[in-house]
Amino acid sequence: MSVALRLYDRLIEGLAVLAAASFVFVTVAIVTDVTLRNLGITSLIWVSAVVEYCMLFAAMAAGPWLIRIGGHVAVTSFVDMLPGSLRRAVGLSVMLVSVVILVWLSWRAAVIGLEEARFGSIDMRSIDIPGWLPYALLSGGFVLMAAEILRQIGRGARDLGSRAQH
Amino acid sequence: QEQTLRAITAFPSGLAFSQSFLGFVEMVNERGEGVVQIDYAGGPETVPQNQQIDAVRRGIVDMQYGPASFYLGRMPEADAWVGSTVTAMEARENGGFEVMQQAFSDKLGVELLAHIDSGVQFHIYTLEEPPRDAEGNLDLDGLQIRSQPIYRSFFEELGATPISVNVPDVYTGLERNTFDGAGWPIVGIKDLNWDRFLRYRVDPGFFQTDLAVVVSPDSWEQLSEEARTLLTEVAAEYEKISHDNFQQIVAETDATVREEGMTVIELEGAARERFLDLAYDSAWSRMREAGTEHYDALRDAYYDR
Amino acid sequence: MMGGIIFLMMLGMPVALAFFAINLVGVWIFMGGAVGIDQFITNATASITSFALVPVPLFLLMGELFFHTGLAMRVFDALDRGLGNMRGRLSYLTVGGGTLFATLSGSSMANTAMLGASLMPDMLSRGYKPKMILGPIIATGGLAMIIPPSTLAVLLGSLGRIDVGALLIAGLLPGLILALLYVVVIRLQVALDPDAAPGDVETRAPWPEILRGIAIDVLPMGLVIFCVIGLILLGWATPTEAAAFGAMSVVVLAALKRCLTREAIVKSLRGTLVVSVMMLMIILGSTTFSQVLAFSGASNGMIRWATGYEIDPYLMLACMILVLIVLGMFMDQLSIMMLTLPIFIPLVNALGFDPVWFGVIMLLALELSLATPPFGLLLFVMVGVAPPGTTIGQVALAVLPFLACSVLLIVLMMLEPGIALWLPDRILN
Numbered sequence: 001m002s003v004a005l006r007l008y009d010r011l012i013e014g015l016a017v018l019a020a021a022s023f024v025f026v027t028v029a030i031v032t033d034v035t036l037r038n039l040g041i042t043s044l045i046w047v048s049a050v051v052e053y054c055m056l057f058a059a060m061a062a063g064p065w066l067i068r069i070g071g072h073v074a075v076t077s078f079v080d081m082l083p084g085s086l087r088r089a090v091g092l093s094v095m096l097v098s099v100v101i102l103v104w105l106s107w108r109a110a111v112i113g114l115e116e117a118r119f120g121s122i123d124m125r126s127i128d129i130p131g132w133l134p135y136a137l138l139s140g141g142f143v144l145m146a147a148e149i150l151r152q153i154g155r156g157a158r159d160l161g162s163r164a165q166h
Numbered sequence: 167q168e169q170t171l172r173a174i175t176a177f178p179s180g181l182a183f184s185q186s187f188l189g190f191v192e193m194v195n196e197r198g199e200g201v202v203q204i205d206y207a208g209g210p211e212t213v214p215q216n217q218q219i220d221a222v223r224r225g226i227v228d229m230q231y232g233p234a235s236f237y238l239g240r241m242p243e244a245d246a247w248v249g250s251t252v253t254a255m256e257a258r259e260n261g262g263f264e265v266m267q268q269a270f271s272d273k274l275g276v277e278l279l280a281h282i283d284s285g286v287q288f289h290i291y292t293l294e295e296p297p298r299d300a301e302g303n304l305d306l307d308g309l310q311i312r313s314q315p316i317y318r319s320f321f322e323e324l325g326a327t328p329i330s331v332n333v334p335d336v337y338t339g340l341e342r343n344t345f346d347g348a349g350w351p352i353v354g355i356k357d358l359n360w361d362r363f364l365r366y367r368v369d370p371g372f373f374q375t376d377l378a379v380v381v382s383p384d385s386w387e388q389l390s391e392e393a394r395t396l397l398t399e400v401a402a403e404y405e406k407i408s409h410d411n412f413q414q415i416v417a418e419t420d421a422t423v424r425e426e427g428m429t430v431i432e433l434e435g436a437a438r439e440r441f442l443d444l445a446y447d448s449a450w451s452r453m454r455e456a457g458t459e460h461y462d463a464l465r466d467a468y469y470d471r
Numbered sequence: 472m473m474g475g476i477i478f479l480m481m482l483g484m485p486v487a488l489a490f491f492a493i494n495l496v497g498v499w500i501f502m503g504g505a506v507g508i509d510q511f512i513t514n515a516t517a518s519i520t521s522f523a524l525v526p527v528p529l530f531l532l533m534g535e536l537f538f539h540t541g542l543a544m545r546v547f548d549a550l551d552r553g554l555g556n557m558r559g560r561l562s563y564l565t566v567g568g569g570t571l572f573a574t575l576s577g578s579s580m581a582n583t584a585m586l587g588a589s590l591m592p593d594m595l596s597r598g599y600k601p602k603m604i605l606g607p608i609i610a611t612g613g614l615a616m617i618i619p620p621s622t623l624a625v626l627l628g629s630l631g632r633i634d635v636g637a638l639l640i641a642g643l644l645p646g647l648i649l650a651l652l653y654v655v656v657i658r659l660q661v662a663l664d665p666d667a668a669p670g671d672v673e674t675r676a677p678w679p680e681i682l683r684g685i686a687i688d689v690l691p692m693g694l695v696i697f698c699v700i701g702l703i704l705l706g707w708a709t710p711t712e713a714a715a716f717g718a719m720s721v722v723v724l725a726a727l728k729r730c731l732t733r734e735a736i737v738k739s740l741r742g743t744l745v746v747s748v749m750m751l752m753i754i755l756g757s758t759t760f761s762q763v764l765a766f767s768g769a770s771n772g773m774i775r776w777a778t779g780y781e782i783d784p785y786l787m788l789a790c791m792i793l794v795l796i797v798l799g800m801f802m803d804q805l806s807i808m809m810l811t812l813p814i815f816i817p818l819v820n821a822l823g824f825d826p827v828w829f830g831v832i833m834l835l836a837l838e839l840s841l842a843t844p845p846f847g848l849l850l851f852v853m854v855g856v857a858p859p860g861t862t863i864g865q866v867a868l869a870v871l872p873f874l875a876c877s878v879l880l881i882v883l884m885m886l887e888p889g890i891a892l893w894l895p896d897r898i899l900n
């Protein structure tokens with residue numbers, strides 16, 4: 001396995017760990033905010049905006065890893081009835097179509113995000129969030145999900161069915 | 167031949183503001199028979215609130231109605247409407263509206279048609295009587311007030327702690343004293359049943375509604391000269407009609423809530439002036455800090471306190 | 472478009488990606504080509520950056536921690552000893568516990584996920600058949616939006632101009648009746664198929680042992696309940712925020728009981744991550760799908776068609792419920808409400824129905840829609856937490872008898888409106 005691939009694998013897992021960490025962060029942030037508020041000390045006004053963005057961040061950061069472990073829900077009962085060769089062909093086409101969709105979405109999200117950045121727009125929530133951020137998250141998440149599907153094809157996987165172990 | 171525009175609104179179609187826009191639609195459809203018609207496609211269930219302006223810019227819908235301040239992050243000039251003290255009709259006369267049309271076009275990429283439903287103000291509502299100091303100034307030190315981005319900095323100036331609570335949680339929060347009050351337009355306080363708990367209202371009201379009707383530039387280009395003239399005429403007329411309608415609704419709402427026992431805390435004299443200064447300065451200084459070449463022109467046209 | 476999604480899902484495409492694919496086709500057709508794709512991405516940025524979704528991962532984390540630290544097992548063991556030799560007792564326990572959690576949580580997705588994460592592993596290891604596990608969990612999970620607090624009831628009240636307080640209170644009695652009906656269904660299932668659940672595992676323990684178990688293992692759960700519901704009642708936290716305290720309190724409790732191992736934490740976080748990210752991805756796709764459908768005018772056309780005739784009031788009501796269920800098969804609940812309420816509420820007033828009573832019926836119909844195939848989100852939550860190999864079909868089949876309970880309750884409410892209206896009348900007047 002080349003160094004690049006190994007780094008890539010680390011990246012996907014690292015992002016999943018960050019996503020899990022963001023849920024811990026959300027819990028701690030809300031508890032802290034509410035506690036400080038009720039003690040009459042202060043209110044952490046940034047919590048709601050940051051927590052809302054954590055949802056998008058977690059989805060995009062752990063999305064590729066979820067593909068790796070087969071954690072995305074899929075309906076496999078019908079495909080399982082197909083004969084082996086046809087099943088592999090269908091599975092492979094679904095994977096390739098998914099890659100095309102994800103790359104396309106990632107590209108458009110990047111274009112819109114760059115526009116927003118050039119314009120300097122802001123998402124006004126409980127605090128100001130740069131307008132390009134949601135698009136950057138979407139673009140990054142989608143392209144990594146596409147990459148992960150290609151990686152799975154490279155490893156010989158022929159479908160995206162659920163095989164999550166948890 | 168007749169041209170049709172598809173329109174969407176930032177609020178669900180049942181709410182008072184959307185209903186007012188539908189009045190505009192009706193008027194256009196009546197007067198524009200054979201020339202131009204508006205086809206109402208729906209509210210935020212079609213395109214989410216804050217993303218509607220992008221749909222207009224891209225020409226996916228032809229017309230949209232909603233608050234300009236939703237796009238403050240792209241167009242700081244929206245604060246001219248938020249912090250305006252003149253009516254939409256006056257601003258159309260004195261050239262302010264034209265400057266805003268320029269801003270909508272440059273910053274948001276859409277054609278501004280009308281500033282309707284103006285003249286509805288925001289108020290601070292509280293659960294308990296809000297404290298005042300010896301000079302009668304409102305002193306919200308230590309109070310937690312449910313806030314929205316447009317009045318966040320104003321509430322901070324008043325000493326309150328602005329907190330951000332999503333709308334579905336506000337009812338339970340008020341019921342349980344989770345926070346001490348909220349800012350909200352004078353109409354609509356009864357829609358959400360918040361008036362059951364918010365028993366005190368601080369007068370005067372501050373700011374005013376910033377509801378715009380915008381059209382996609384491509385659709386605007388494609389309209390016949392006749393259609394454009396007609397839309398502009400109806401827009402100007404409806405600015406006055408809707409303003410007057412809402413003045414009546416405001417008066418009725420005010421009478422109802424007082425009758426139902428809401429206590430109105432009237433700030434007077436210097437305290438009133440200080441309160442309003444803090445409110446309007448917060449909007450105008452936000453616009454100046456965000457930076458716009460139109461600041462002086464807009465200040466002249468929209469602000470005459 | 473519906474057909475397209477079903478086709479792609481049948482081909483084994485992950486549900487989230489199937490939604491993406493069909494959205495792309497939909498926006499291309501209805502929003503005018505390539506700009507539609509850009510708008511889809513723009514809309515998607517709004518769909519999951521929402522505070523209302525935060526309880527989903529938080530309650531999931533709470534459920535996973537419950538299970539992986541062994542706290543859940545202890546509670547159920549203690550209650551088990553009390554219930555003694557009773558066939559299908561964990562299914563009853565699901566209904567009981569789920570109803571309790573419904574009073575803590577305002578979100579059906581969060582409640583279902585929590586129940587699934589904490590109860591299912593235990594039931595599986597004891598040999599319960601899927602229908603005894605999946606059905607009760609989804610059905611009871613759905614109670615969260617009927618029994619107060621309910622985010623959906625508040626939204627329904629404010630969008631439909633129905634008295635929110637009355638609507639919240641009105642949901643309590645129908646919610647409890649529904650829970651009772653679920654108990655009846657489980658009893659019937661055990662009677663018809665005695666092998667569905669183990670019954671002869673344990674005999675009832677002597678009283679001192681039962682009481683000791685309850686004191687040591689069940690009573691400390693009061694801390695969790697206090698953190699979720701107590702903080703709301705005291706006004707210290709909003710219902711959404713309380714979910715964070717719920718998760719935190721399980722950590723504290725596990726630490727006190729010395730079962731907070733590193734392994735339990737890692738496993739809980741992993742489980743939370745898998746299910747919540749899967750959910751968030753599906754919501755990302757399905758929210759936009761709802762919007763495309765509303766934008767195309769198709770949904771509006773259907774509502775107007777179904778309610779456009781002058782017929783008997785109760786037949787009209789049935790039409791409205793049918794519209795809700797059909798829309799619910801492929802749209803999210805908020806979109807359904809925004810779409811239908813402007814048409815339904817004037818209709819309800821014209822027909823002379825009580826709006827609060829109608830509100831509860833509408834909540835029941837919306838709850839049904841969350842569990843109706845092919846797009847009921849709760850079904851996906853369940854497949855997400857169920858062991859590998861569980862299919863959507865199995866889940867849907869298991870939940871069917873429980874859906875019938877909701878339908879029955881709606882009929883009962885038509886016969887006796889007091890089921891919904893008695894309590895708010897007593898409390899508010």
Ligand code: NA
Binds near residue numbers: 575578619
């Ligand atoms: Na509930």
Ligand code: NA
Binds near residue numbers: 803847
């Ligand atoms: Na659904």
